[in-house]
Amino acid sequence: MIPFLVVKTRSGFSYIRPDHVLAVNSSEPGECMILLTHGVTIAAAEPAEDVVARLEAEAREAEEALQIKENRNHGHVPR
Template sequence: MIPFVIVKTKAGFAYLRPEHVVAINASDGDDCMILMTDGVTIAATEPAEDVVARLEAEAEAEDHAVEAIKEHNRHGNVPNRD
């Protein structure tokens, strides 16, 4: 499943794919501008720290999932004999 991060905007909510976020501009304490690939910008109505924290949490969860897959593929169904 494709992971999305939900961001509150003036018009409702935006669902972002974390790998497409390029930068976050903290223009004010209560809002921020999210720059995405292909020049798309999203005006969020929440602090940049909150958005960055959710993006980092999603990236960490994805890293753990990749490591679990690598570990499973390394050993297959045979227990580690080392």
């Protein structure tokens, strides 16, 4: 299943795929603009730091899952 990142907007919530995020632009202290692939933008009603922190956490989790899978494929299983 593809993980989605929940982003608070003025009119509710948006669900975005982290791998489609190109940039996060901080416009005001409590708001930011998220630029996605294909020129799609989302005006988020939360600080850019919060969005970026969640994106980084999602990327770390994906890397760890991939590393575990690669280790199992090569016969290395954590003890």
